[in-house]
Amino acid sequence: MGKKGLLIVLSGPSGTGKGTLCKELLTRVSGLKYSVSATTREPRQGEIDGVHYFFMSQGDFREKLAQGEFLEWATVYDNLYGTPRWQVEKTLTEGIDVILEIDIQGARQIKEKIPDGVFIFVIPPSFEELAARIKGRGTDPEEVIRKRLSAAGLELQYVSEYDYVVINDTVEQAANKLMAIVTAEKCRVKRRMYEFEPLVKEASDGTALS
């Protein structure tokens, strides 16, 4: 097995700014690729197939789904959305790192299929802060806010299923941490053994001085 790219999964409760962090990382790290989702909804003005989404018919989507070709999928307002396994795996096999930003249910589905991905949970500096951000979104009635907060609270409990947790205090600091995580993961022995095995073999053969 040769060098494989890293699958970096940014997840966490809604309202924690993981989308902004994902964009920031894509700007900073050259060669990092964003995983484009597939969807059955109609393209909107200016949306390009393969850039914003892979646009598919319901029939094609369901066929791929039946073949296990989605790392995760979900239904939103009668439309299907999913992460195309064939795209992600092709890119990883080419040695290119892939990042995707996804909700917690999606991340759980992905972890089942690609357990050696790097799962990062993005959280706000405090739960009060999260509450403030959710409230600050608009003029939603308190009932709606309370529901969102409660959902976010439940989501927060999944932190223990992740490899890393990054507090999104400032985009600058959080992005620095994400970059350090990527660098460190590339140094993990379990990801590098393919490279060292020949070296160790060479050493134990005693051929290096000959």
Place this chain on the structure above:
Amino acid sequence: MGKKGLLIVLSGPSGTGKGTLCKELLTRVSGLKYSVSATTREPRQGEIDGVHYFFMSQGDFREKLAQGEFLEWATVYDNLYGTPRWQVEKTLTEGIDVILEIDIQGARQIKEKIPDGVFIFVIPPSFEELAARIKGRGTDPEEVIRKRLSAAGLELQYVSEYDYVVINDTVEQAANKLMAIVTAEKCRVKRRMYEFEPLVKEASDGTALS
């Protein structure tokens, strides 16, 4: 359990420059402490107790040893050397990170006692490079070189017991990787649960909006 410091163990075959990397890291990272070894040998001119070594009598050393108060120890030319557990653990408990540079046998002993340390294997860009460096040290006869190389070769096989591997191509690049590893390890969920458990609890209690 509150915030604990990280124990960073730099190890690897001899001749890979882990000592230089350790010094570089201590210069760059403020607040990082070097673990001072204990020894029964006499202090040399200019050596300060508690800075270069903790100087101890054979009797005191052996008493501490019997009490399990060394994370690792070894005999070198009739003198005893060891890593004082009481010093390392006190510093970690204070939330301060500790770094130590040690041979592979020492690292194995430490891992048994502090398995949640960060174990980093430093290797040269290639085994030929290691051979070249060992040869370049001086005017040693080929027999000595061959022995060193063979020993280093055997040591290289321990890489799979480590968390990370860092290739010491240049001090600058290798030190950057070590710093990224330290930053990433501080984001690991398993090291942060003490911090998030109250947050999760607060969320599930639903007290955040009250």
